[in-house]
Amino acid sequence: MATQEVSGIAPPEQYVLPATKYCPNNKMPVLVYRDVLPSPRTPETAQAWIEKHGWFRAGILWPAVYRRHFHPNVHECYAIVSGSSEVLMGVGKFDDTESASSKQDDQPGLCLTLREGDVIVHPAGTGHSNISDEGNYRYLSFFPEGSPKWITENGDKPLDELTGVLDMIVQVPMPQDPVTGDKGHLVPIWGAVES
Structure with missing residues (x-):
């Protein structure tokens, strides 16, 4: 679904990732906002900006995390405050994946480059991990208020062995947009999928 600019912020890139044997993903797309964090780009300014939109910081100023994993009970947002990273989205630990140099279309997973200033929102159940990083890559992680x-989950068990995971994913409530606040781009995009 195409959306228009909201508060001067261009619509995000959208990526729908199908379920794999080890990673449920979500029918709602991953959203990537490019170069939207305010200047100066510091952990403090990024945190203040995202938190005013109803998402709250969880944990440290994170370096790259190379372990494939997903969260079935929460949506998550990353604000990239320095450096860049290649991220692999949509796969679990035991899924065979496309390598960064491979062009096979039948392999699961999506490789994206995230850079300072970018914000990525991955819906509950979406697999994610870093596969390379440079320039002192650091990001903040946020979850919607009330999460x-x-x-x-690491994606080391087939989905049919993870009792309740799919039910958990569909019960995660719609958040507001972490970049623009209120409905922003996220609500109409994800809402169109839900309806």
């Missing part, structure tokens, strides 16, 4: 403590 429970996140559960981490």
Whole structure:
């Protein structure tokens, strides 16, 4: 679904990732906002900006995390405050994946480059991990206000062995947009999928 600019912020890139044997993903797309964090780009300014839109910081100023994982009970947002990273989206630990140099279309997973100033929103159940980083890559992680403590699954068990995971994913409530606040781009994009 195409959306128009909201508060001077261009619509995000959208990526729908199908379920794999080890990663449920979500029918709602991953959203990537390019170069939107305010200047100066510091952990403090990024945190203040995202938190005013109803998402709250979780954890440290994170370096690259190379372990494939997903959270079935929460949506998550990353604000990239320095450096860049290649990220692999949409796969679990035991899924065979496309390598960065491969062009096979039948392999699961999506490789994206995230850079300082970018914000990525991945819906509950979406697999994510870093595969390379440079320039002192650091990001902040946020969850919507009222979210429970996140559960981490590594994608090391087939989905049919993860009792309740799919039910958990569909019960995660619609958040407001972490970049523009209120409905922003996220609500009409994800809402169109839900309806």
